[in-house]
Amino acid sequence: MNKILEVENLVFKYEKESEVNQLNGVSFSVTRGEWVSIIGQNGSGKSTTARLIDGLFEEFKGTVKIDGEVLTADNVWQLRQKIGMVFQNPDNQFVGATVEDDVAFGMENQGIPREEMIQRVDEALAAVNMLDFKTREPARLSGGQKQRVAVAGIIALRPEIIILDESTSMLDPTGRAEIMRVIHEIKDRYHLTVLSITHDLDEAAGSDRILVMRAGEIIKEAAPSDLFATRENMVEMGLDMPFTSNLMNDLRASGFVLPERYLTEDELVDFLAKNLNK
Incomplete structure (x- = not known):
């Protein structure tokens, strides 16, 4: 199998002097084109794992491999271009005065030629059904529309992996379902790999595989159909059905x-x- 992401024995603590590890030997891999969800209670280490993969934290033990290359301080900026991360609150990702400016921002930092950048902006906004809003101010959009623009800004950069870090948790059920539908379509269209950090089990049910975390460790790995088969298993892991x-x-x-x-x-x-x- 072609593994695009390999995480081996990750150990991490937020404070060096702390006796408590946020992660305790987390290991897993993701095959190219796969959709993997990580679920677990608050404080289980889900988002910490995502941030380590994206190179947002430096001091950790273990290994992160992205497309076969070990993540280091020297290549973090290069490898980060293979990953697009969509956060919980889209307002924290907006920097442009208009929707099209915001989607173009990341490409400007990468030095993408202007003509190609304009084309990518339109393609990305069309993919999330926001092309008609490209001259709008992001602040005037609804929550679901803002999250679509955040997704457009990521796919315009043409990453190979998209990490969703609780990216639908601030939306109502209708908005959440719409965003997930859009991301599934984009995944298939651009042959992306998706790593979803979520507490929404119905959202995780659409994954190829689910990892369950508790107290900084992966305690279960299974297909949704196997994981959700019995109430006893879910209760034992501290999760709802x-x-x-x-x-x-x-x-x-x-x-x-x-x-x-x-x-x-x-x-x-x-x-x-x-x-x-x-």
């Missing part, structure tokens, strides 16, 4: 015959639509 799992349990209690395996929201809707019409 996804909405779809709870709904399936309620439907079974009401007499509906459903598959024993976990179904995503779309799969459950399709199953009910087909069987209720019989």
Whole structure:
């Protein structure tokens, strides 16, 4: 398999004198084109792991390999160009006076020629359905629109990996679902690899694979269908069940015959639509 990201035995603490590690030997890999979600309770080390991968923290033990190359202080700026990170609050990423200025900002720093930059801005905004807003001030956009612009600014840089760091947590359910739909489309269109840091289990259910973190360690790695199969496993890991799992349990209690395996929201809707019409 072609591994684009390899994390080996990461150990990290925020204060050198502290006896408590934020990460305790975190190891995992991500295959090119894969969508991997990291879930866990607050303080489990999810976002810390993402920031180490993006080179935002320097003092750590262990190894981060991006596209086969070990991340070091000497090559961090070069390797960071392979990664685009979308944060929780899009306002923290805005620097331009208009939407198009903001999307162009990162490319200006990379010295992209102006004609190519203009083309990439339009392509990126079109990909997130925000082309009609390119002359607007970012501050006047809705939360979902701001997050779309933040995503556009990342994909305009043509990274190979996108890291979503709780990037939908400030949106309402409709806005969250729309952003995830857009990112799934962009992933397929540009053949991207996605690493999603999230507490939203329904969002994580759309992943290829899920890593569960607790107290700075990865305690479980599984496909969503396996991870969400039983309530006992989730409770044992200190997690809630996804909405779809709870709904399936309620439907079974009401007499509906459903598959024993976990179904995503779309799969459950399709199953009910087909069987209720019989």
